[in-house]
Amino acid sequence: MSVSAKLYCKKSKRKSDGTAPVYIILRINNKEKLIATGKYVNHENFDNSSGKVGRAEPNSMKLNVYLSAKLASIEKIILDLQHEGRAVTHAQVIQSFNTDGKLLFVDFCRQELEESRRAISEKHYKTTKYQIDKLAGYRPDLTLQHLNFEFLQKYQYHLVEKGNKPNTLHGDFKMIRKFLNLAIKKGLTKNYPFKDFEIPSEDSVKEYLSLKEVETLHNLYDSELLSAKLQNTLFYFLIACYTGLRFSDVGRLNALYLKLSGNRYFISMLMKKTKKPVEIPLSNRVVRLLSKRLGIKYEQLIETDLLKNDRLFSKKLKQSNSRVNTDIRQIIAMQKIDKYISFHCSRHSFAINSLILGISLEVISNILGHTQLKTTQIYAKIVDELKIKQMEKWDYD
Numbered sequence: 001m002s003v004s005a006k007l008y009c010k011k012s013k014r015k016s017d018g019t020a021p022v023y024i025i026l027r028i029n030n031k032e033k034l035i036a037t038g039k040y041v042n043h044e045n046f047d048n049s050s051g052k053v054g055r056a057e058p059n060s061m062k063l064n065v066y067l068s069a070k071l072a073s074i075e076k077i078i079l080d081l082q083h084e085g086r087a088v089t090h091a092q093v094i095q096s097f098n099t100d101g102k103l104l105f106v107d108f109c110r111q112e113l114e115e116s117r118r119a120i121s122e123k124h125y126k127t128t129k130y131q132i133d134k135l136a137g138y139r140p141d142l143t144l145q146h147l148n149f150e151f152l153q154k155y156q157y158h159l160v161e162k163g164n165k166p167n168t169l170h171g172d173f174k175m176i177r178k179f180l181n182l183a184i185k186k187g188l189t190k191n192y193p194f195k196d197f198e199i200p201s202e203d204s205v206k207e208y209l210s211l212k213e214v215e216t217l218h219n220l221y222d223s224e225l226l227s228a229k230l231q232n233t234l235f236y237f238l239i240a241c242y243t244g245l246r247f248s249d250v251g252r253l254n255a256l257y258l259k260l261s262g263n264r265y266f267i268s269m270l271m272k273k274t275k276k277p278v279e280i281p282l283s284n285r286v287v288r289l290l291s292k293r294l295g296i297k298y299e300q301l302i303e304t305d306l307l308k309n310d311r312l313f314s315k316k317l318k319q320s321n322s323r324v325n326t327d328i329r330q331i332i333a334m335q336k337i338d339k340y341i342s343f344h345c346s347r348h349s350f351a352i353n354s355l356i357l358g359i360s361l362e363v364i365s366n367i368l369g370h371t372q373l374k375t376t377q378i379y380a381k382i383v384d385e386l387k388i389k390q391m392e393k394w395d396y397d
Contacts, residue, residue: 007051011043033090087187106136131175144189169200208348233327240346248272351379
């Protein structure tokens with residue numbers, strides 16, 4: 001690899017007063033990039049062959065010292081990269097030069113986030129941006145060199161003092177690790193403090209509805225006592241309780257995702273979050289719910305009533321997740337269920353109730369679209385705790 005740097009006055013860009021900008025030409029493998037020095041000199045007073053300001057220029061000595069220091073800074077960055085065995089690229093040299101040789105981590109994160117924006121969901125973008133802003137609020141001058149075990153530990157203490165919960169901490173540190181791994185892949189650092197630092201986490205399930213509580217809600221739906229808006233929200237919420245589908249997937253349901261195999265209906269779709277295909281066998285409870293939606297008695301239902309029937313999901317969940325959660329809490333309060341339930345709790349409810357009914361952990365994991373079985377095992381732990389709590393009823397004197 002051939003690398004060189006020299007001072008250069010771009011005289012073709014001279015201004016009306018005769019001054020022109022002085023750059024550093026960075027040449028790597030015969031490809032050139034101009035790096036601004038921030039200085040202008042009279043175009044007639046700069047010798048591009050020697051890279052020097054002529055004596056006719058006012059303060060020529062100070063200018064030459066300043067420009068020589070800038071050139072030396074570029075050369076030092078190149079030597080440091082070579083010494084560390086890292087790739088010498090235009091982007092790396094310029095980034096280091098613009099930050100006095102120190103790449104600010106939050107700037108790197110923001111740049112990478114913006115470059116990936118089209119490839120990620122808006123929700124993921126906003127969450128990551130919030131996490132980066134939180135980090136910047138604590139340590140805006142953090143460099144890759146100073147991102148070490150001690151910093152991670154201090155940042156964790158800071159977040160805990162601010163009242164952040166373990167799962168929130170988990171997301172914050174996963175963000176840091178993700179962008180640090182990107183920086184390593186791009187040859188910006190070899191520093192990896194996560195080999196010693198354990199990302200905090202909490203295997204927790206917030207709230208869920210018992211089988212009896214889900215049945216109570218289903219009976220409420222059948223009663224048709226709710227307003228049209230709440231009835232529609234409850235319809236989709238119950239589907240999620242019976243299938244484990246996320247809010248983002250329930251909102252996309254249409255009749256084309258329904259199929260019939262033998263005498264069993266399925267939902268077959270690609271999950272939005274994981275891009276993983278799932279096939280979910282539908283219980284009789286779901287089919288009864290769908291037939292009620294169409295105003296057809298379950299006993300009189302024939303396959304053509306559900307398959308490719310556009311009326312089934314014609315009324316979508318058009319509200320935001322937070323607005324839907326408000327509807328759900330209103331419905332829950334009407335049934336005097338003393339739990340703080342969100343739409344996502346339907347997914348917890350499906351997993352826990354499935355385990356209680358004896359469905360295997362592997363099957364539940366597959367239906368939920370989990371990429372790792374250990375994610376589903378959180379629910380098994382909850383069920384074990386429920387068993388212990390129930391058996392405590394024998395502990396009487």
